[in-house]
Amino acid sequence: MFRADASLEIGTGHVMRCLTLADELRHQGHQCCFICRDHEGHLGELIVRKGYELHLLSGSGLAQEPPTEAMDNPHAGWLGVSWHQDAEQTREVLSAMEADWLVVDHYALDADWERCVAESVDRILVIDDLADRQHECSMLLDQNLGRVASDYDQRVPTDCVRLIGPRYALLRPEFASLRERSLVRREHPEMKRILVSLGGVDRDNVTGRVLDALADAARPRDTELDIIMGASAPYLAEVRAQAAEMPFSATVQVNVSDMAERMCLADVSIGAAGGTSWERCCLGLPAVLVVLADNQVSGAAALERAGAALVISEPEALKAELPSVLARMSDPATLQAMSHAAAEVTAGEGASMVADSMVTIAGSAQ
Numbered sequence: 001m002f003r004a005d006a007s008l009e010i011g012t013g014h015v016m017r018c019l020t021l022a023d024e025l026r027h028q029g030h031q032c033c034f035i036c037r038d039h040e041g042h043l044g045e046l047i048v049r050k051g052y053e054l055h056l057l058s059g060s061g062l063a064q065e066p067p068t069e070a071m072d073n074p075h076a077g078w079l080g081v082s083w084h085q086d087a088e089q090t091r092e093v094l095s096a097m098e099a100d101w102l103v104v105d106h107y108a109l110d111a112d113w114e115r116c117v118a119e120s121v122d123r124i125l126v127i128d129d130l131a132d133r134q135h136e137c138s139m140l141l142d143q144n145l146g147r148v149a150s151d152y153d154q155r156v157p158t159d160c161v162r163l164i165g166p167r168y169a170l171l172r173p174e175f176a177s178l179r180e181r182s183l184v185r186r187e188h189p190e191m192k193r194i195l196v197s198l199g200g201v202d203r204d205n206v207t208g209r210v211l212d213a214l215a216d217a218a219r220p221r222d223t224e225l226d227i228i229m230g231a232s233a234p235y236l237a238e239v240r241a242q243a244a245e246m247p248f249s250a251t252v253q254v255n256v257s258d259m260a261e262r263m264c265l266a267d268v269s270i271g272a273a274g275g276t277s278w279e280r281c282c283l284g285l286p287a288v289l290v291v292l293a294d295n296q297v298s299g300a301a302a303l304e305r306a307g308a309a310l311v312i313s314e315p316e317a318l319k320a321e322l323p324s325v326l327a328r329m330s331d332p333a334t335l336q337a338m339s340h341a342a343a344e345v346t347a348g349e350g351a352s353m354v355a356d357s358m359v360t361i362a363g364s365a366q
Contacts, residue, residue, distance in 0.1 A: 001097060001121065002032065003090055004105040007039030010078050012200030012230060013275045014105045015043045017127070017170040021103065022052060024173075024351040028359065035093050037080055041201060041232045055093045057086070073133060075107035083109065087116035094120035100362045101125055104137075107295070111136040125358065127170075130295055131155065138361065141354060143169040143278065145345060146302035163357060168350040169278035174260040176348035182264040182283040183343055189286075189335035191326070193224045195266035197259075197276065198290065200230030206290060206315045208235060210270055211242050211250070213322035225250035226262055268329060270322075273300035273311065281308055282348035286338035288325055290315060307341035 002022060006015040015036065022032040033053040036042050047054045079086050086109070094102065094117060102117065105127040111134035114124055123138035131142065131151040139161040140152060149162045156162065194214075198206045207227065214225065227243060229236055231254050243250040256262065263269065263283045271280070273289040273296035280287050287309040289300045303309040310329065312321050329335060 001035060001094060001099040001101070002103045002105070003035045003109070004103075005037050005039060005078065006041055006043040006200075007037075007078070008041045008201050008203050008232065008234070010039070011274075012041075012043060014127075015047070016200070017275055018103060018105050019047065019050060019052075020170045020172050020351050021354060023050075024355045025358070026051075028355055030359075033097065033099075035090055037086070039080060057089045057093075073108060073110065077108070078106070079108040083113045084116070087113045091117050091120045097121075101358055103127065110134055123361065126156075129299070135160075139163065139357065141168055141170075143275075143350065144299050144302070145306065146298060161357065161361065163354060166278050166281065166346040166350070168353055169275075169282075169346050169348070170351050170354065171279055171282055171346070171348045172260065173348075173351070175263075175279050175282045178260050178264045179282055179284075179343075179348055182285070183339070185264070186284050186336065186339040189267060189332050189339065191267045191330050191335065192220075192222060193226065193265060193267050195226045195228070195262055195269040195271070195285075197228040197269065197271045199272045199274065199276075199292070200232070202229060202233050202235065204292075204315065205235035205238065206272075206292060206318075207233075207239050208242055209315050209318045210290070210322065211239070211246065213318045215246060216319070217323040217326055219248060219326070221248055223248040226266060227252045228256055228259070228262070229254055231255050267335070268326070272296065273303070273309075277303060277309070278346050278348075278350075281342040281345035284339040284343035286329060286335050286342060288312060288322065288329070290318065303342075303345070306345060308338060308345055309342070 002018045004014045004018045006012045025032055034047050035055045037057045044054050099121045102121040103125045114136040125139040126135045126137040127141045135156050140156050141163045143166050145166050147164050149164045196210055240252045243252050263285050269280050269285050269287045272292050289309045289311045291300050291313050300311045304311045310325050
């Protein structure tokens with residue numbers, strides 16, 4: 001069972017990486033189901049279309065509850081209800097399932113919630129990026145560069161298995177399969193094709209800011225922009241109109257199923273400093289990372305220190321900084337060095353490694 005949410009506020013990344021792990025587990029012969037809340041932009045249709053059973057939790061509006069550590073969580077509002085109510089609804093679904101694992105990928109949930117549902121499932125895997133709260137789980141996955149196991153000391157049980165770092169990043173298999181081809185084509189780099197992808201929702205229209213900056217960046221006329229957006233992106237129509245007025249070729253694609261191929265063909269990516277970073281790294285794609293949330297700051301800084309990316313600290317800085325950043329990356333030697341550094345971060349085999357660990361632990365307990 002997977003407990004993860006997507007919404008206009010949360011974005012799509014948590015559900016998408018859970019789907020990647022579910023796909024790998026299903027490939028190994030296991031059954032997977034999803035528990036999601038009925039937020040606007042919840043991705044339930046995609047989950048069902050991929051062949052997974054979906055349990056959609058109803059209810060919204062954060063309920064009043066006694067002050068607890070959970071209420072100090074800055075992401076508590078993402079849940080849409082109190083954590084007590086969410087735990088009770090989740091337990092109700094789990095009670096009929098006899099699940100070996102519950103995978104929890106949600107910044108609003110912590111050890112209090114996990115203890116409430118623990119009796120309804122054999123064991124819990126938490127996917128986290130923040131290392132900012134307690135967890136009660138058998139396994140924890142944090143795929144961020146620069147993270148170390150000791151960051152979770154005193155935050156997880158002593159016997160919790162910790163899978164730490166981007167070698168465990170949950171990437172779909174097509175990234176690993178295209179890795180060699182992508183790396184070979186980057187041995188003689190140029191900056192002609194730019195991939196722009198600011199997440200599945202982009203509720204603040206950062207894509208529009210990127211296009212504004214690119215229009216002023218004096219790029220060659222043969223530059224090609226490949227702009228990727230989600231169908232629920234509120235500014236999709238505006239971006240399409242803006243792309244049509246760019247001084248070079250710019251196309252907008254929605255809900256693409258060939259992102260690995262598009263990354264392989266791109267020379268540079270401009271994107272959010274979130275989970276897509278590991279996809280870029282697997283393919284050796286140099287990146288300009290735009291920090292869109294506080295939880296992306298440390299990961300973006302780690303990628304810049306590694307030499308895999310250059311960082312723009314906030315969307316408001318795009319107009320002033322993006323032209324000079326791209327000019328710096330136009331040097332073939334710089335692009336090649338960034339590509340090599342990115343490729344060192346992850347080989348894209350994390351989903352199978354995590355799935356194998358889950359199966360091993362479940363088997364050893366029988």
